[in-house]
Amino acid sequence: MIRDITLGQYYPADSILHRLDPRTKLSGTLAFIISVFLFHTFPGYAVATVFLAVMIKISKVPVKFIFKGLKAILMILMITVVFNMVLTPGQILWKWGFLKITREGVDLAVRMAIRLIYLVIGSSIMTLTTTPNQLTDGLEKSLRPLNKIHVPVHEISMMMSIALRFIPILLEETDKIMKAQIARGAAFENGNLIQKAKNMIPLLVPLFISAFRRANDLAMAMEARCYHGGDHRTQMKPLKYAARDRIAYCILAGYLAIGIAFRVMGI
Amino acid sequence: MGIIKAFKLGFDYLKYDEDGNVQDTQRAVNDVNLDIEAGEFVAILGHNGSGKSTLAKHLNALLLPTEGTLWIDDTVTSQEPELWKLRQKAGMVFQNPDNQIIGTVVEEDVGFGPENMGVPTEKIWKRVDESLQKTGMTAYRHHSPNKLSGGQKQRVAIAGVMAMRPKCIVLDEPTAMLDPNGRREVLEAVKELNRQESVTVILITHYMEEVIHADRVYVMDGGSIVMEGTPKEIFSKVDTLKHYRLDVPQVTLLAHELRKSGVDIPEGILTTEELVSALCQ
Numbered sequence: 001m002i003r004d005i006t007l008g009q010y011y012p013a014d015s016i017l018h019r020l021d022p023r024t025k026l027s028g029t030l031a032f033i034i035s036v037f038l039f040h041t042f043p044g045y046a047v048a049t050v051f052l053a054v055m056i057k058i059s060k061v062p063v064k065f066i067f068k069g070l071k072a073i074l075m076i077l078m079i080t081v082v083f084n085m086v087l088t089p090g091q092i093l094w095k096w097g098f099l100k101i102t103r104e105g106v107d108l109a110v111r112m113a114i115r116l117i118y119l120v121i122g123s124s125i126m127t128l129t130t131t132p133n134q135l136t137d138g139l140e141k142s143l144r145p146l147n148k149i150h151v152p153v154h155e156i157s158m159m160m161s162i163a164l165r166f167i168p169i170l171l172e173e174t175d176k177i178m179k180a181q182i183a184r185g186a187a188f189e190n191g192n193l194i195q196k197a198k199n200m201i202p203l204l205v206p207l208f209i210s211a212f213r214r215a216n217d218l219a220m221a222m223e224a225r226c227y228h229g230g231d232h233r234t235q236m237k238p239l240k241y242a243a244r245d246r247i248a249y250c251i252l253a254g255y256l257a258i259g260i261a262f263r264v265m266g267i
Numbered sequence: 268m269g270i271i272k273a274f275k276l277g278f279d280y281l282k283y284d285e286d287g288n289v290q291d292t293q294r295a296v297n298d299v300n301l302d303i304e305a306g307e308f309v310a311i312l313g314h315n316g317s318g319k320s321t322l323a324k325h326l327n328a329l330l331l332p333t334e335g336t337l338w339i340d341d342t343v344t345s346q347e348p349e350l351w352k353l354r355q356k357a358g359m360v361f362q363n364p365d366n367q368i369i370g371t372v373v374e375e376d377v378g379f380g381p382e383n384m385g386v387p388t389e390k391i392w393k394r395v396d397e398s399l400q401k402t403g404m405t406a407y408r409h410h411s412p413n414k415l416s417g418g419q420k421q422r423v424a425i426a427g428v429m430a431m432r433p434k435c436i437v438l439d440e441p442t443a444m445l446d447p448n449g450r451r452e453v454l455e456a457v458k459e460l461n462r463q464e465s466v467t468v469i470l471i472t473h474y475m476e477e478v479i480h481a482d483r484v485y486v487m488d489g490g491s492i493v494m495e496g497t498p499k500e501i502f503s504k505v506d507t508l509k510h511y512r513l514d515v516p517q518v519t520l521l522a523h524e525l526r527k528s529g530v531d532i533p534e535g536i537l538t539t540e541e542l543v544s545a546l547c548q
Contacts, residue, residue, distance in 0.1 A: 221359075226383040236381070
């Protein structure tokens with residue numbers, strides 16, 4: 001299941017979205033998230049859908065990739081939908097024992113589902129079109145003012161980019177350890193929930209040990225390549241806004257304005 | 268004086284108890300003297316636990332000696348307040364290809380060293396282009412390192428070190444985790460750098476086949492240097508090498524056995540061609 005998370009998985013392609021400044025894409029994602037909460041009617045969701053569809057289209061990322069990310073939140077999505085349907089009071093549509101589905105509940109469940117799905121798709125588009133390094137560069141530069149209040153912005157962004165780089169390696173490792181333990185008779189699927197959690201111990205202990213060992217090696221490799229913190233560090237790909245970023249910001253402002261207008265007018 | 272020089276170098280690994288007091292010391296490197304000239308290809312041989320990796324970490328100041336002195340390019344490592352300046356002179360490639368690649372794209376990883384050194388942006392690109400070309404990895408510059416083979420990853424790591432323009436490059440068992448093809452690939456790249464760019468290469472390994480082309484070989488055992496000489500000199504002492512638990516290349520071993528049983532051929536034969544020509548005489 002872990003394999004299906006598209007978050008943090010860059011899809012190489014040559015599109016306008018790929019070429020945008022990561023800061024623009026970060027603001028764009030933020031604007032989209034705000035808009036998803038601004039819109040609270042179905043015409044509003046239609047606008048968000050159109051916006052999202054256009055973004056997917058121009059990102060040149062296959063739709064299949066974008067929807068892969070949804071598999072991981074399927075559980076949360078189901079729980080949200082079911083609870084909303086069952087627990088919201090209102091006009092009863094269907095009743096069985098103490099369970100009742102209300103019209104308001106269905107309405108709320110659909111809204112919640114749309115919001116959740118759009119949030120994941122929206123942020124997936126960003127991570128699919130931005131290399132993790134660009135992303136952390138973008139974050140580092142956008143958050144630099146926080147340095148004044150002693151937030152270690154550079155260190156945090158470095159940690160994030162390294163974590164992202166090691167996700168696939170650790171997944172591979174998990175797979176390997178799992179197979180090795182299965183070969184020795186470990187059972188990961190048997191028993192109830194508590195039993196299953198206990199079964200994870202022979203997987204987690206070696207995984208943690210190897211992760212620490214890797215961290216140690218990597219720290220040494222970074223030191224060997226002259227890493228000594230963020231001071232006096234130059235960048236190979238410094239961030240610069242181009243004309244397309246200004247256009248993108250205008251489009252985003254327009255989109256947000258529609259969201260606010262819809263909210264104010266109550267559509 | 269050579270580019271790297273060690274005088275009576277010693278290093279202890281310390282073992283701490285729960286309160287942080289030193290409980291035990293273990294001597295990893297003992298009384299090592301080295302003198303490596305610029306442009307040389309030096310190999311350090313030794314079986315597991317002989318202290319060769321610990322020594323390697325001294326050569327670019329990742330570890331500082333407990334005893335004795337180490338000079339990198341005329342600077343004493345234990346007296347330099349900003350160690351990273353020494354590390355750009357002596358770059359290091361490690362054993363595990365996965366654990367030393369920092370970037371998520373090949374070219375970004377190669378640029379990591381120059382970024383840390385504060386090289387201006389345009390010059391970083393120039394260095395990255397050059398080092399990728401020198402290691403033959405230009406075609407992979409936009410690839411994710413996770414999708415490369417082991418040998419290719421090590422070449423990226425070498426390119427990353429080359430981008431720092433070091434005078435000397437230390438390779439700590441760079442081929443231990445590779446298949447024979449990857450091993451050949453990496454060694455070719457290293458030899459090429461030594462020949463074309465006259466970078467000093469210090470190759471640490473336990474594969475005897477890899478040291479044949481070195482100018483000089485040191486053999487380590489129990490933290491000390493026990494043998495020193497050209498590959499030919501070292502490999503003529505098959506019995507001594509066996510004593511230090513090192514495998515001699517098959518050809519050399521065959522020649523040694525032939526010689527012992529009375530065939531008239533010289534000691535220290537390193538390649539199949541040499542053996543053939545010695546036998547056909």
